[in-house]
Amino acid sequence: MALVLVMAAVLWGIGAIMGAPSRARWTMVGLLWAAVMGAHILLPDGHPLRMATGESPALWAIVGGAAVIVIAYRAGLKWLRARVREPEGEVQDGPFSDTELNRYARHIVLREIGGLGQKKLKDAKVLVIGAGGLGSPALLYLAAAGVGTVGVVDDDEVDNSNLQRQVIHRDDAIGMPKVFSAEAAMKAQNPFVTVKPYQRRLGEETAAALVGEYDLVLDGTDNFTTRYLVNRACVAAGVPLVSGALSQWEGQISVFDPKAGAPCYECVFAKAPAEGLAPSCAEAGVIGPLPGVIGSMMAVEAIKVLTGAGAALRGEMLIYDALYGESRKISLKRRAECPVCGQG
Numbered sequence: 067m068a069l070v071l072v073m074a075a076v077l078w079g080i081g082a083i084m085g086a087p088s089r090a091r092w093t094m095v096g097l098l099w100a101a102v103m104g105a106h107i108l109l110p111d112g113h114p115l116r117m118a119t120g121e122s123p124a125l126w127a128i129v130g131g132a133a134v135i136v137i138a139y140r141a142g143l144k145w146l147r148a149r150v151r152e153p154e155g156e157v158q159d160g161p162f163s164d165t166e167l168n169r170y171a172r173h174i175v176l177r178e179i180g181g182l183g184q185k186k187l188k189d190a191k192v193l194v195i196g197a198g199g200l201g202s203p204a205l206l207y208l209a210a211a212g213v214g215t216v217g218v219v220d221d222d223e224v225d226n227s228n229l230q231r232q233v234i235h236r237d238d239a240i241g242m243p244k245v246f247s248a249e250a251a252m253k254a255q256n257p258f259v260t261v262k263p264y265q266r267r268l269g270e271e272t273a274a275a276l277v278g279e280y281d282l283v284l285d286g287t288d289n290f291t292t293r294y295l296v297n298r299a300c301v302a303a304g305v306p307l308v309s310g311a312l313s314q315w316e317g318q319i320s321v322f323d324p325k326a327g328a329p330c331y332e333c334v335f336a337k338a339p340a341e342g343l344a345p346s347c348a349e350a351g352v353i354g355p356l357p358g359v360i361g362s363m364m365a366v367e368a369i370k371v372l373t374g375a376g377a378a379l380r381g382e383m384l385i386y387d388a389l390y391g392e393s394r395k396i397s398l399k400r401r402a403e404c405p406v407c408g409q410g
Contacts, residue, residue, distance in 0.1 A: 073098060099130055161185050166258055170212050176375075183373035184212060190372045191215040193280040195268060195296055197244040198222070199347065199357030200286030200310045200364060202234035207365035209252040209259045213372070216252065217262040217280060220244045231354045268292055273299040282371055284364050285309045288346050290338035297322065297331035301407050306378075307331065308367045310360045314350050315389035317360035320398065321367055321379045324407035328380035329400040333407060356388050 105113075162170070162184070173179045173187075192213050194201050197220040208216050224232075224239045224247050239247040245263035252261050264276070277283055277299040285296045285307060293309070300307040306323040309331055322330045338344075363384070370378045379395075386393045402408045 178375035188214045191280045193217040196286035197248040200361040202232045203361030219264040221267040278303040320383040330407040333401045
């Protein structure tokens with residue numbers, strides 16, 4: 067057997083020196099194996115050639131079988147690799163890949179949105195203040211809708227008490243900063259969107275610069291100090307503001323956009339209510355699905371503002387009473403003496 071192995075090595079070496087391709091060298095080794103097997107099958111027992119090459123053909127049959135298995139395995143891998151389509155290699159002739167076109171097909175067939183509207187969503191930048199009850203559904207639907215860049219501002223961490231209504235967060239995210247929990251959920255929902263998490267409380271020194279980077283702002287906070295701050299920053303930057311609020315069984319939503327002739331938040335709420343008159347959700351409670359209803363409405367209004375579809379709630383406030391299943395709209399007007407958007 068050693069003689070055959072030496073001959074195989076010599077054949078391989080000669081082929082390498084001559085620059086023969088590996089397939090040709092393997093062919094020569096295969097022919098050598100076939101000659102040895104033929105000799106063992108045709109020559110009688112005890113023949114000197116059989117004695118010099120291992121006596122029995124069984125060992126050479128095992129070697130040949132192992133070689134066939136290796137060759138078949140390599141050929142199978144090559145066949146599979148040739149048919150695997152890497153996502154990164156997806157051809158994209160226009161603004162959307164085939165996967166995105168399929169994903170947003172139900173938007174594109176809508177007359178009010180279409181391909182142009184979906185392109186506007188992809189190019190848009192939306193900032194969401196708060197990743198809590200209202201921010202959770204709004205963020206998920208903005209990501210699912212294909213809004214290209216979504217910023218999320220929140221300095222809080224996920225708490226067990228949040229999970230009754232803040233559907234973007236999961237039990238295993240307890241203790242994680244809300245902005246990173248939200249980012250993970252949004253990227254899992256739609257890897258084509260860019261999420262910018264800001265783990266901070268919005269302050270006077272940062273609000274104006276941050277808001278100025280975006281086309282639209284959604285305010286889902288639960289304190290009046292931040293609401294007034296966000297409103298001032300949006301008016302100064304000329305950015306529309308979609309604002310939602312909750313209390314127990316009731317929610318409200320409006321689009322504040324003085325640049326388009328609508329009032330700003332401070333036109334309607336000139337002063338914050340006295341302490342105790344507008345308790346927070348933690349103090350007064352809130353029915354779990356209500357933030358989902360209002361937060362989803364906020365996402366709808368955002369899509370309408372960005373695409374120009376329908377009539378956004380500019381100069382109107384929609385109030386939803388979940389306890390009795392009623393909704394109503396009231397008209398809002400600008401105040402000339404408003405210190406933010408008026409002459410005052």
